[in-house]
Amino acid sequence: MPPPSEVDFQDLLGILRLSHKYDVGYLYKRAISYIETIYPTSLDEVRQLEPTTMQLVDPLDIELQSIVVLQEVGATWLLPYAYHNIAEYPLPVLESSGVSWEDFPANKKAIIYRLGQLHMKATERLFHALTPSSNCSCSDACNLAKFDFLKRRGSPKSRTDLTPFREWQFRHRRHLEVALCATCLAQSRAQYNTVRAEIWSELPANCGLEKWDILLQQRDTALEWWGIQLVRTSDR
Numbered sequence: 001m002p003p004p005s006e007v008d009f010q011d012l013l014g015i016l017r018l019s020h021k022y023d024v025g026y027l028y029k030r031a032i033s034y035i036e037t038i039y040p041t042s043l044d045e046v047r048q049l050e051p052t053t054m055q056l057v058d059p060l061d062i063e064l065q066s067i068v069v070l071q072e073v074g075a076t077w078l079l080p081y082a083y084h085n086i087a088e089y090p091l092p093v094l095e096s097s098g099v100s101w102e103d104f105p106a107n108k109k110a111i112i113y114r115l116g117q118l119h120m121k122a123t124e125r126l127f128h129a130l131t132p133s134s135n136c137s138c139s140d141a142c143n144l145a146k147f148d149f150l151k152r153r154g155s156p157k158s159r160t161d162l163t164p165f166r167e168w169q170f171r172h173r174r175h176l177e178v179a180l181c182a183t184c185l186a187q188s189r190a191q192y193n194t195v196r197a198e199i200w201s202e203l204p205a206n207c208g209l210e211k212w213d214i215l216l217q218q219r220d221t222a223l224e225w226w227g228i229q230l231v232r233t234s235d236r
């Protein structure tokens with residue numbers, strides 16, 4: 001059964017919790033298949049769900065709730081991106097969001113605080129990967145293009161840099177790419193993709209979880225227990 005086209009996320013978490021508690025396999029499958037479209041488990045899926053803008057505040061309560069529910073039903077493979085999403089909120093937004101955040105368990109808050117710091121470092125690593133110093137035959141022009149690209153990031157005081165996996169964080173990249181020579185363009189793209197893959201592979205450990213391959217084995221085991229076949233979007 002395909003995921004419902006539109007569904008209230010909070011209702012869905014309720015369905016997941018109840019289907020797990022009362023062993024209702026088809027509802028569990030329906031809920032999981034939908035949540036997997038929200039919390040991807042591969043970089044390919046992240047690319048597919050790229051939004052044009054970052055959503056803030058409204059779903060925060062529910063996203064916090066989702067961490068608790070996913071943990072409760074043992075859907076460990078969905079937790080890295082669930083944590084990732086919350087760590088995209090600037091701290092003042094999180095800390096002023098009210099009861100949900102205040103009631104959120106301290107050990108899970110600690111993960112989100114740490115992840116927020118790591119998101120900023122990851123964004124920095126990706127900007128660095130895109131702009132290594134050029135030593136090609138037209139290095140002056142290529143280095144100038146990189147300088148211009150970095151200058152467009154704006155003042156560090158006005159940035160949050162919390163969204164390393166969102167392409168729009170690097171939205172001026174097209175200007176950079178058209179200005180680079182073929183050698184520097186290939187190098188910039190290759191380094192960016194390498195570092196992005198590294199950051200993705202580090203995400204579960206940064207949330208205090210097992211590596212992706214273990215989490216995906218846990219997914220297989222959980223679905224097998226339910227007798228469910230569920231193909232990941234990235235495997236289709």
Ligand SMILES: [Zn+2]
Pocket residue numbers: 134136137138139142180181182183184185
């Ligand atoms: Zn060059």
